[in-house]
Amino acid sequence: MADVLFDRSVYVGVMVLLAIGLYGMLAKRNLAKKLVGMVIFQTAIYLFFIQGAAQMGATVPVIEQDLGVDADTYVNPLPHLLILTALVVGVGVLGVALSFLLRIYRRHGTFDEDRIAADLAAEEIEGHTVDDHDADDHDDAEEARS
Amino acid sequence: MIWPLELVIFAIMIPTALLALWLRDLLGSVAVLAAYSLFVALLFAGMAAPDVALVEVVIGAGVTGLLLVGAILLTARGDDASEGGTSRWVPGVLVAGFLALMLFGSVDLPDYADPEAPGHQRISPDYIEGSLDDTETPNVVTSVLADYRSFDTLGETLVIITAGLACLVILLREAR
Numbered sequence: 001m002a003d004v005l006f007d008r009s010v011y012v013g014v015m016v017l018l019a020i021g022l023y024g025m026l027a028k029r030n031l032a033k034k035l036v037g038m039v040i041f042q043t044a045i046y047l048f049f050i051q052g053a054a055q056m057g058a059t060v061p062v063i064e065q066d067l068g069v070d071a072d073t074y075v076n077p078l079p080h081l082l083i084l085t086a087l088v089v090g091v092g093v094l095g096v097a098l099s100f101l102l103r104i105y106r107r108h109g110t111f112d113e114d115r116i117a118a119d120l121a122a123e124e125i126e127g128h129t130v131d132d133h134d135a136d137d138h139d140d141a142e143e144a145r146s
Numbered sequence: 147m148i149w150p151l152e153l154v155i156f157a158i159m160i161p162t163a164l165l166a167l168w169l170r171d172l173l174g175s176v177a178v179l180a181a182y183s184l185f186v187a188l189l190f191a192g193m194a195a196p197d198v199a200l201v202e203v204v205i206g207a208g209v210t211g212l213l214l215v216g217a218i219l220l221t222a223r224g225d226d227a228s229e230g231g232t233s234r235w236v237p238g239v240l241v242a243g244f245l246a247l248m249l250f251g252s253v254d255l256p257d258y259a260d261p262e263a264p265g266h267q268r269i270s271p272d273y274i275e276g277s278l279d280d281t282e283t284p285n286v287v288t289s290v291l292a293d294y295r296s297f298d299t300l301g302e303t304l305v306i307i308t309a310g311l312a313c314l315v316i317l318l319r320e321a322r
Contacts, residue, residue, distance in 0.1 A: 092309030
């Protein structure tokens, strides 16, 4: 019985972490907090793959002369490779997200989703009033027109 | 009987993840997130994936933390976003539904560490058995990464270059 509980509890742990990450991305109003949620979500997916590679009675996938080359002796190396790739790509995603975050902060001065939305709505109502923040974009619009 | 190790680490990790989301100080949140990544690395090592554990320590805890800390130091440290309001329970309900769906979906998956799981039956034994003869590399993860599936790695490098260029474009265009 304890074994049955344990066999499934790793899945439960992974799914709970996925849910926590998703909750962070959906419910947190702070954009930086959403990124923290995204990192948690990514990590849970890595965990899901790595636990799928594990095998009872198998060891690290480095061939040892004494152990021979029997496939049952070593855990499955393929998910490890996939997750190595995914880890590095995950940092790429985070880097792009952070550079967007920097731009948003410089333009709106906050990470708060609600305030950014209010800010954007106000700009829309005023028509294109140019303050020094979006002078840049205004120039582009003029260039496009001419 | 080393099995419950995973459960202990999960029991630490879930509160750590919640704490990282709950903290109002963003720098503190990032520090807790780095600790969370270290626990994940511990779990990877416990699941016989030392390569992934090392990369998770360097990239998950190190580079991710560094990027986030840098971005927060350049901007605002406090999280003064308003919580609550009418839409607070909507994400909660959505996430609860998601969790129920995922748990339901995981019922048919093979048991943890089952040697007979379908994922272990097809190509992976060939990698393990052929690694020494084909590539003379005892570390099977290395030989799969750089030899059997090197196109994956090439694609990954392309993604990284694209991400780097995208960062440059986004940040430089603003500085103009």
